[in-house]
Amino acid sequence: MIPTESPLLPTQAPQWGSWEKWLNSPPGKYILDWEQECFNRIVSNLFGFHALQIGLPQLNTLSENRMPLQAVLINPHDTKPFKNDATWHVLEGLPGELPFANESIDLLVLPHILEFSADPHQVLREAERVLVPEGRLVISGFNPASLWGIKQFLSSLIGNPYLPPEGQLISLIRLKDWLKLLNFSLDRGHFGCYKPPLRSESGMTRMNYLEPMGNRWWPIFGAVFLVSAVKRQEGVRLVGRIPEIRVPSLKQLNPVTERNKLKSK
Numbered sequence: 145m146i147p148t149e150s151p152l153l154p155t156q157a158p159q160w161g162s163w164e165k166w167l168n169s170p171p172g173k174y175i176l177d178w179e180q181e182c183f184n185r186i187v188s189n190l191f192g193f194h195a196l197q198i199g200l201p202q203l204n205t206l207s208e209n210r211m212p213l214q215a216v217l218i219n220p221h222d223t224k225p226f227k228n229d230a231t232w233h234v235l236e237g238l239p240g241e242l243p244f245a246n247e248s249i250d251l252l253v254l255p256h257i258l259e260f261s262a263d264p265h266q267v268l269r270e271a272e273r274v275l276v277p278e279g280r281l282v283i284s285g286f287n288p289a290s291l292w293g294i295k296q297f298l299s300s301l302i303g304n305p306y307l308p309p310e311g312q313l314i315s316l317i318r319l320k321d322w323l324k325l326l327n328f329s330l331d332r333g334h335f336g337c338y339k340p341p342l343r344s345e346s347g348m349t350r351m352n353y354l355e356p357m358g359n360r361w362w363p364i365f366g367a368v369f370l371v372s373a374v375k376r377q378e379g380v381r382l383v384g385r386i387p388e389i390r391v392p393s394l395k396q397l398n399p400v401t402e403r404n405k406l407k408s409k
Contacts (some may be wrong), residue, residue: 163260163308167202170345176203178336179255179284180368184208184284186332186337190280192250198239198267200255205233207280211250217242233349240266244274254283257262258319259311262290272326277377281328284370287335288313292367307343314371328373335366 167171183205187195195211197204199218207215213233220236232392237243239257252271258264271281286307287293293313295306307313324396338358339351 163310164202166308168347170343171341174339174348175337177366179370180205180207182334182336183253183273183284184253186189186282186370186372187253190251192276192279195252195272196244196248196249196251197255198242199255199257199260201234203255205255206234206251207252209251219263241275241287246273247276247279249274249279250276251280252282253400254281256284256286256311258283259285259314260308264314264327268322268326272328272375276377277375279375280331281323281373281375282370283373284368285316285319286311286313287314287365287367287369290365290367292337292341316371319371327376327378329376331372331374333369333370333371336362337367338362338365339367341367345359 167176169382180203184207187209190209192211193213194208195206195214197206201216201218206314214231214340217237218239219238240263252275254271255269258267263268265404275281286356296313299306323330338354339348340349
């Protein structure tokens with residue numbers, strides 16, 4: 145069944161203008177449901193002591209993780225209410241200035257933080273600083289190479305963006321380059337959400353059949369991507385050639401001779 149609204153060009157202004165309002169819209173709930181399931185699968189088998197989620201408290205990405213200390217970091221200037229999960233601690237701070245010691249976090253989750261940050265490079269540098277060696281970094285974001293990314297670009301040209309205007313979409317290729325520079329190695333990645341960028345819940349429900357088709361035939365064009373990376377730390381390396389040191393051989397001892405020497409004394 146063909147949807148009544150255009151999947152690329154908007155016919156009227158969306159009713160949501162901020163990130164929080166967009167999350168409560170039909171496409172926002174659609175994205176959050178998929179990401180919740182994907183985060184649950186990734187973090188369930190990660191072990192350590194300290195797990196931290198930065199921003200997006202509407203989504204508990206650590207609900208299936210078993211680390212003893214879990215926390216969510218929210219912007220101190222953000223006073224909007226959210227559903228507080230009793231399983232984690234709520235802290236205040238900025239993503240670019242994390243209030244944690246070096247190498248103190250085992251798992252760090254950034255759900256849509258980089259694309260809504262004024263300096264995503266600084267956020268990644270802080271993530272590298274606070275993560276322990278072999279610590280895990282999990283990132284989610286919108287895929288510019290998708291129907292959602294195309295609609296965001298076209299609708300922004302006429303001043304009516306489909307996604308919140310404060311967001312800046314980051315391609316997965318660029319994100320991989322940033323992570324490589326910070327000595328992260330990608331562990332796994334997922335694409336999802338293959339329905340067209342519609343606004344109504346009824347229109348998106350009619351597109352349920354596209355999920356298995358997209359996952360099989362055009363997986364890299366999903367509206368959202370989620371990547372997991374591991375912080376690598378190179379060991380100490382010796383520079384130059386190691387000189388060969390030969391241990392001198394010990395002189396053979398004659399027990400009879402040694403006994404006679406002792407008697408003569």
